[in-house]
Amino acid sequence: MTMWPDPSSNSAQIYQRALGVLPGGISRLQTWNEPFPFYAKSGSGVHVTDEDGTVRVDFVNNFASLIHGHAHPVIVEAVCEAVKNGTCFALPTRVEVELAEILCERFATFEKVRYCNTGTEAVMLALKAARAYTDRPKIAKFEGAYHGMYDFAEVSLDSSPANWGNDPRSVPYARGTPRGVLEDVVVLPFNETEASERIIREHADQLAGILIDLCPSYMGFAPMSPQYVDMLHRVTKEIGAVLIADEVISIRLGYGGGQGRFGLEPDLTVAAKLIGGGFPVACVAGREKVMSVFDHSKGKPLSPSSGTFTANPIGLTAGVSAMRLLTQENFDRLEVLGERAREGIARTFDNSGFPGQVTGIGSMFQIHMTQRDICNHRSAYQSSEEAGAIRLLQRRMLERGFIISNRGHGFLSTPMNEDHVDALADATSDALREMVQ
Ligand SMILES: Cc1ncc(COP(=O)(O)O)c(C=O)c1O
CATH class of the missing domain: 3.40.640.10 (Type I PLP-dependent aspartate aminotransferase-like (Major domain))
Structure with missing residues (x-):
């Protein structure tokens, strides 16, 4: 079976059809991925399965909408x-x-x-x-x-x-x-x-x-x-x-x-x-x-x-x-998990030597490929190298079975636990090590 982004994957074939009827082959800018999107077939809890049968842990959760994950x-x-x-x-x-x-x-x-x-x-x-x-x-x-x-x-x-x-x-x-x-x-x-x-x-x-x-x-x-x-x-x-x-x-x-x-x-x-x-x-x-x-x-x-x-x-x-x-107890859990995710990712930057950082609050994080203090639009404004590096990290994460946004955003969901956020940090560490090499 071929997988995204293989040119013979199911996603590639759907994308070819999409190019015939949708401007640029997509319906929302955020779903774009190089060289073409992978298409969701189903979602359950923390997981999304694409049209090629690949299962990934979804840290985007439709950009913060799915606080209870997929198909609760x-x-x-x-x-x-x-x-x-x-x-x-x-x-x-x-x-x-x-x-x-x-x-x-x-x-x-x-x-x-x-x-x-x-x-x-x-x-x-x-x-x-x-x-x-x-x-x-x-x-x-x-x-x-x-x-x-x-x-x-x-x-x-x-x-x-x-x-x-x-x-x-x-x-x-x-x-x-x-x-x-x-x-x-x-x-x-x-x-x-x-x-x-x-x-x-x-x-x-x-x-x-x-x-x-x-x-x-x-x-x-x-x-x-x-x-x-x-x-x-x-x-x-x-x-x-x-x-x-x-x-x-x-x-x-x-x-x-x-x-x-x-x-x-x-x-x-x-x-x-x-x-x-x-x-x-x-x-x-x-x-x-x-x-x-x-x-x-x-x-x-x-x-x-x-x-x-x-x-x-x-x-x-x-x-x-x-x-x-969405009980108070769930918010408390998400808070602790969010902190754990950010700490884990921050450690990977320390260990890999890659110049980057993670910011965020509560159940949200963003990974940045720069160490400057991110405090407003001007400091968050990405150079083309930084934008390219975060897209590359996203790609490496997708290959490892984790979905983050192409700007490095992640949003946790209530079905997630410590294992999911620790695995995310491990995958980030692997991905950064590969990028350093
Ligand atoms: C802060 C904020 N306001 C408004 C919107 C627009 O919401 P929608 O995409 O549902 O139109 C978004 C979407 O991401 C958002 O993040």
Whole structure:
């Protein structure tokens, strides 16, 4: 039997067909692997089996979505039962109330919840809500922070030394981004409290909201400092801007999400990924006074929101099961495992002599092929050599039966144990030794 990336593998054959019908042969940038993707056939617990029959331990877990790994039996059973009763209705269902109640019980700042399907969509709704609430046009976000594909949220995602400026400039990510979008996005330097406050105040009367991530994944999950959190609380209150926490990933940092852990009190929160138990479920949630922009009960809402598949009962059923499985005990276990994974990988860098490091928090890590301190977009910005080295490490890890992202990210799942994270560290050690040679 041939295996990926053999040109006669099943994956190679599927890819040839894909090239005929999908741009570049793929549907999401993150699934790309050189020289072509390997195709998932099935997943169970910590494992994914590809179309060539190769089994690997999955440390990507659909980019932090699958906190319970693949095909958790409780979630599968609940979904199979739900499917029998119909998959979507132009009517509300009881389960939309059930999941919202669970979320509001866990997050101190959630008073009302509005669903949608993806993190991108939820970020868009949150930014529109902030504009509607304040009747102001601008939003602020961090240089280099990823928030999905909404034009406004993409600004300065990959600004480079050639265009990022001294104070961060609004740099388009996609060609054709309208100038108006760039003019209405204020870009902040992550964790630089004084500079950020100065920039925010320059736009104070125009600023609808500040969109933040407490530990941006593109910056090695560098944690936001307590001073920065304080500044955000103080300044948003003073200028009347809406503080929006993007917890699409950081929600996995604890029972009350990243905000519980960092003491952040946002007006609005964007949640997605794990809240759908492996299905596309996302939401904006927060203070009643801001969330009232979605309320239709007194006439046309200030920010109308709808969607054919919004609050889809199958996804919500999976979400309810996933959230119920996500106990404090599970968070505690994941915390310890995450620490063990990072310590193990850090030791491999010490032992191999390869100049690199691992960063992360809770159940998340990122491997970097540099030793400089990773604390913001500019320090996380990879040279082409570093980007090439991390892709090579990823390839060596795949060959050893471990899936990490092509930027070196990993996200643990509850079916993992010490053996899985120790094996990951051993494989990293082997891979680095081979690369040094
Ligand atoms: C912090 C953050 N926000 C928003 C998004 C967009 O979510 P989605 O891919 O569901 O559109 C992502 C996706 O990875 C993310 O990491």
